[in-house]
Amino acid sequence: MRFLTYNIREGGIGRAEGIAEVISAARPDFVALQEAWDPVVVKRLASLTGLEFSGSQRSHSTAFLSRLPVLNHAWRHPPRTRHAILEVSLGDGLPRVFVLHLRAWFSKWSERQRVRELRGLLDGIKEQLIREQHAFAFHILAGDFNALAPNERFDPSPMPAWIRGMIWLSGKDIARSTIEMMGTEGYADAWRTLHSDAGEKPGFTFPVWNPHVRLDYVFTPAAYASRMTACEVRKTPDTTKTASDHFPLLVEFSL
Numbered sequence: 241m242r243f244l245t246y247n248i249r250e251g252g253i254g255r256a257e258g259i260a261e262v263i264s265a266a267r268p269d270f271v272a273l274q275e276a277w278d279p280v281v282v283k284r285l286a287s288l289t290g291l292e293f294s295g296s297q298r299s300h301s302t303a304f305l306s307r308l309p310v311l312n313h314a315w316r317h318p319p320r321t322r323h324a325i326l327e328v329s330l331g332d333g334l335p336r337v338f339v340l341h342l343r344a345w346f347s348k349w350s351e352r353q354r355v356r357e358l359r360g361l362l363d364g365i366k367e368q369l370i371r372e373q374h375a376f377a378f379h380i381l382a383g384d385f386n387a388l389a390p391n392e393r394f395d396p397s398p399m400p401a402w403i404r405g406m407i408w409l410s411g412k413d414i415a416r417s418t419i420e421m422m423g424t425e426g427y428a429d430a431w432r433t434l435h436s437d438a439g440e441k442p443g444f445t446f447p448v449w450n451p452h453v454r455l456d457y458v459f460t461p462a463a464y465a466s467r468m469t470a471c472e473v474r475k476t477p478d479t480t481k482t483a484s485d486h487f488p489l490l491v492e493f494s495l
Contacts, residue, residue: 241308241334241495244268244474245382245456246488247341251278252285258483260288265477266490269307270330272339274384276303295328302326302339302383318364320356325364333495335460336379338365342418344386354387354418362425378467380493381427382458384486387418389429389454392442419457428465430458430491435471445473445487448480458491467494 244266252259252275263271263285271291276282282296282303293310296303300315301323309331315324326339340361342354369377422429431454435441444451460468470492474480480487 241270241493242266242268243270243272243337243380243382243458243491243493244488245272245274245339245384245458245491247274247384247456247484247486248281249275249484249486251275252281252484253278255483256281256284256288258479260285261477261479262474262483262488263289263291263305266474266488268305268490270328270337271305272326272337272382273303273305274301274339274341277301279303295326300324300326301341304328304337304339306330308334316364316368318360320360321364322357325361327365327368335493336369336377338379338381340381340383340385342384342386351387351417354385355421358385358418358421362421378460378464380458380460381422382489382491384455385418385457386455388416389419389432389457390416390423392416392454422457422459426462427459428462428468430460430468430471431489433465433468433471443471443473443489445489447485448487449485451487456486456489458489460493468492469494 248259276296277298279296279298282294286294286305291305291307293306295313311329313328315326317324322343323341328337342357431443443454445456446453468491472490474488474490
């Protein structure tokens, strides 16, 4: 199963053809989209890429495209969350997919908000799976976390002056509590699982004109980490430089 997560920036308005070219080149079976709040664009992407199943709502950032049969999908808004989490149920033997988009900004204050938001999302996922008696089932949690992982190098110098100022006020670094929580909750980070050397393989996904931070992630419960067989930040075709401000992240799963 080829799984792609992609923030298409501001609804993808006026860039559907370029975004579709990037997606098609990755040959995904499932695409988790963020900032995909325009259903017209998402339908256009489904048509251009030949991905038969899709779902989006104008009021939500998260959306999806799929070649795999979709049994049902829904947006859920647990307490303390800004963006709804999208839950997609695929056919038998396939993982449940949860697509999220956490709030942005780089500071210790926004990181605390992200932690609270993620706590609400994870509690909501856990309650949903327990309610359906699938508490330990294979599932994927993916999207734009707008957060940095622990023990990864960070150079704020390419960032705008106002962001560097916020970082300086926050203690000259950015807290890593959000992604740290994913580890303590028992999730495996696809990029780090398959690229253990953070220095040699930083996995930067943002921004496309000067990549220097990793904001986009794919997680699965650690018990299923061995099913992740490949992970790649997609930088081809050349259209990736203009289709969005994020590079998409592709993960292959063995089923």
